[in-house]
Every structure is written in C-alpha cells, then in structure tokens.
Amino acid sequence: MHISRVDLNLFTVFEAIYTEGSVTRASQKLNLTQPAISHALNRLRQMFDDPLFVRQGHAMVSTPLARSIIDPIRRSLRSLEVTLNGVHAFDPASTQKRFNLALRDVLESTILPPLMLRIRKHAPQVDLAASHVERRELETELAAGTLDAAIDVLLPLSSDIMHTRIYQDSTVVVARRGHPDIGGSLDLDTYLKQDHILASSRRRGLGLEDFELSRFGVERRVQLRCQHYFAACRVVSQTDMLLTMPGRYAHVANEQFGNQILPFPLDVPAFDVFLYWHANVDGDPANVWLREQIMQSAQD
Numbered sequence: 001m002h003i004s005r006v007d008l009n010l011f012t013v014f015e016a017i018y019t020e021g022s023v024t025r026a027s028q029k030l031n032l033t034q035p036a037i038s039h040a041l042n043r044l045r046q047m048f049d050d051p052l053f054v055r056q057g058h059a060m061v062s063t064p065l066a067r068s069i070i071d072p073i074r075r076s077l078r079s080l081e082v083t084l085n086g087v088h089a090f091d092p093a094s095t096q097k098r099f100n101l102a103l104r105d106v107l108e109s110t111i112l113p114p115l116m117l118r119i120r121k122h123a124p125q126v127d128l129a130a131s132h133v134e135r136r137e138l139e140t141e142l143a144a145g146t147l148d149a150a151i152d153v154l155l156p157l158s159s160d161i162m163h164t165r166i167y168q169d170s171t172v173v174v175a176r177r178g179h180p181d182i183g184g185s186l187d188l189d190t191y192l193k194q195d196h197i198l199a200s201s202r203r204r205g206l207g208l209e210d211f212e213l214s215r216f217g218v219e220r221r222v223q224l225r226c227q228h229y230f231a232a233c234r235v236v237s238q239t240d241m242l243l244t245m246p247g248r249y250a251h252v253a254n255e256q257f258g259n260q261i262l263p264f265p266l267d268v269p270a271f272d273v274f275l276y277w278h279a280n281v282d283g284d285p286a287n288v289w290l291r292e293q294i295m296q297s298a299q300d
Contacts, residue, residue: 006047007043009040010040010043010044010047011073011076011077012030012077013026013030013032013037013040013041013044014041014044014052014066014070014073015070015073015074015077015144016029016030016037017037017041017053017060018053018062018066018070019144019146021059021060021061022058022059022060023037023038023041023060041053048065048069050063050065050066051063052065052066053066071140071143074140074143074144074145075143075160075280077145078143078144078145078278078280078281079280081145089285090285090286090288090289092122092123092126092289093122093123093124094125095123095125095126095286096125096126097125097126097127097286098126098127098128098129099126099127099128099129099148099149099286099290100129100131100146100147100148101128101129101130101131101147101148101149101150101151101290101294102130102131102132102133102138102141102147102149102150102151102152103130103132103150103151103152104132104152105132105228106229106245106246106249107151107152107249107273108130109249109252109253110248110249110252111151111294111297111298112128112130114297114298114300115128115293115294115297116128117297118293118296118297119293122293123289133147133150135152135155138150138152138155138157138161138276139157139158139160139161142161142276142277142278143160143278143280145278145280145281148277148281148287148290149275149276149277149287149290149291149294150275150276150277151166151273151274151275151276151294152273152274152276153271153272153273153274154272154274155274155276157276159279160278160279160280161276161277161278161279162276162277162278162279162282163274163275163276163277164274164275164295165272165273165274165275166273166274166275166294166295166298166299167248167272167273167298167299168270168271168272168273169246169247169248169270169271169272169273170246170247170263170264170270170271171208171209171212171244171245171246171247171264171268171270171271172244172245172246172247172250172261172262172263172264173186173191173242173243173244173261173262173263173264173265174232174233174236174242174243174244174245174250174254174259174260174261174262175194175236175240175242175243175259175260175262176236176237176238176239176240176257176259176260177258177259177260179240179260180240181193181194181240182260182262184260184262185262186262186263186265187265188218188265188266190265191220191242191265192218192219192220194220194240194241194242195221195222195223195224195240195241195242196220196221196222196223196224196241196242196243196244197222197223197224197225197226197232197235197236197241197242197243198210198222198224198225198226199225199226199227199228199229199231199232199243199245200225200227201227207222207244208271209244209264210222212264212266212268213266216266223241224241229243229245229249229250229253230253232245233250233253233254233257233259234257236257236259237257237258237259244264246271247261273298275291275294275295275298277291
C-alpha cells in the first residue's frame with residue numbers, strides 16, 4: 001500500500017487508543033468526538049484486516065498485530081512531530097508547553113526544587129509533570145513521546161535511548177543524635193550490631209547495601225522494611241535503628257529530624273544518576289533546553 005493512499009491522521013488515532021485503552025479517553029485526548037474516533041478505528045481495521053482492539057469490560061485490549069506495530073508507529077509520529085517543531089526555535093520565555101519527566105520519588109526532593117526555580121525564572125509558561133514510571137515501560141514511553149526525559153540509575157536500554165551522567169551520589173548511614181553506640185563516627189562492627197531499616201518499594205529482596213555487605217561476607221539484621229525513606233528517617237529519629245540511603249536525599253529528608261549522617265562503613269563505589277531521552281528528540285530545541293535545565297539543576 002502506497003503511503004499517498006493512507007490518511008496519516010489514522011495513526012494518531014491508533015496511538016491514542018493504544019495509549020489510553022479507551023475510545024472515550026482517546027477522543028478526549030485528541031479533542032475529537034467519539035463517533036469520529038470509532039470511524040477512524042473502522043478504517044484502520046479495514047486497512048490492516050485486523051480488529052486491532054478488542055473490548056474487554058471497559059477497556060480496549062490490543063491484538064498481537066496492534067502490539068507488533070505500535071513501536072514503529074510511535075517512532076514515526078514522534079520523528080514527524082520533532083521535525084515540525086524544529087522548524088521554529090524554542091523560545092522558553094514565551095512558549096506554552098508541558099514537559100513530562102519520569103523519576104523516582106527519592107530523586108524528586110533533590111532534582112525538582114532547583115529545576116522549578118530555573119523554569120519559573122526562564123520559562124514562566126512551561127509546566128512540568130513528574131511521575132513514577134516502571135523501568136520496563138521507560139523505553140516505550142520515551143519512544144512514544146509520552147515522556148520527554150527520565151532520570152534514574154544506569155539501566156540496560158537499547159541504543160535508541162540516549163543518556164548522560166548528571167551527578168554521582170554516595171551511600172550514607174543515618175542514626176539519631178544521642179545514639180548510645182554512635183557519636184559522629186561509625187565502624188563496620190558497630191554497624192552490624194545494630195538493627196536496621198530497609199526502605200524499598202518491593203515487598204521482598206535485598207537492598208543494594210546488602211549486596212555490598214555480602215561481598216565482604218557479612219550481613220545485617222533488617223528489623224523494619226518500609227516503602228519510603230522519609231518515614232524511615234522519622235523512625236530513626238525515635239529509635240536506635242539505622243538507615244542506609246543515598247547521600248543527597250539523606251541531607252534533605254533529615255533536615256527536620258536532626259539525625260546524624262555518616263559514611264557507609266565499607267569502601268563501596270559511588271553510584272551514578274543518569275538523564276535519559278530518545279534519539280528522536282536529540283536535536284529537538286525544546287528537549288535540548290529541558291535537558292540543559294535538568295543538568296544545570298543537578299549541579300545546583
């Protein structure tokens with residue numbers, strides 16, 4: 001089928017239905033009526049000779065054919081959008097735009113304050129939406145353009161995803177002031193004698209610090225496993241338990257608690273934090289500007 005015989009708007013509808021999982025939400029996203037979306041879907045079904053989406057309850061579930069073509073269609077739509085946007089230079093002082101950024105909650109408190117200071121100063125009409133995205137979905141969302149950028153540790157992604165290191169962080173240990181065994185310094189024996197908190201969104205499994213300890217043939221006792229570092233820091237302030245966590249966030253989360261922040265008692269390498277974006281937007285003026293703001297904010 002020659003492309004001159006295809007209405008390219010149909011692919012925009014296809015991507016919207018796939019992303020939203022609903023004709024109703026796709027119509028809202030594209031600002032079209034539901035009958036218009038349904039008509040476009042019927043044309044797509046005829047073109048591909050496949051139902052593409054099958055209704056299950058309130059959701060539209062994609063067929064195997066739809067799942068096999070979504071990535072190249074998303075890449076093509078994103079590439080075309082970048083080409084059109086690149087015709088005009090991005091003017092942060094006057095442009096109204098919304099950027100979508102993926103990062104984990106442990107990074108929000110350190111990245112967002114300096115980033116929003118820069119955005120509010122240089123781009124008052126620019127909005128930013130930060131959200132948690134599962135790592136297995138990161139590449140797909142960057143390719144689709146539903147994410148403009150992501151910040152995370154080093155991840156095994158394809159060559160379509162570009163990345164650069166924005167800062168390096170260390171592992172620290174948090175203890176309450178007045179801890180009977182810890183007064184400004186911490187050795188490994190003292191560390192191992194204490195009860196510990198592990199902050200993790202996973203229900204089971206070891207923390208990174210436990211893997212480091214195992215390399216030296218030792219282990220600790222985790223008495224509390226919780227979801228968030230902030231809650232763990234509060235528990236630390238009221239008990240003699242220890243918390244091991246990233247250094248940058250430790251200084252932010254413990255401002256109101258006054259806990260001690262001490263080096264991890266093993267010689268472990270610092271870990272890197274990276275900025276990710278899709279190759280399709282590498283030269284997009286708006287995305288280039290966003291990446292510059294993020295990198296500068298990380299240094300701030």
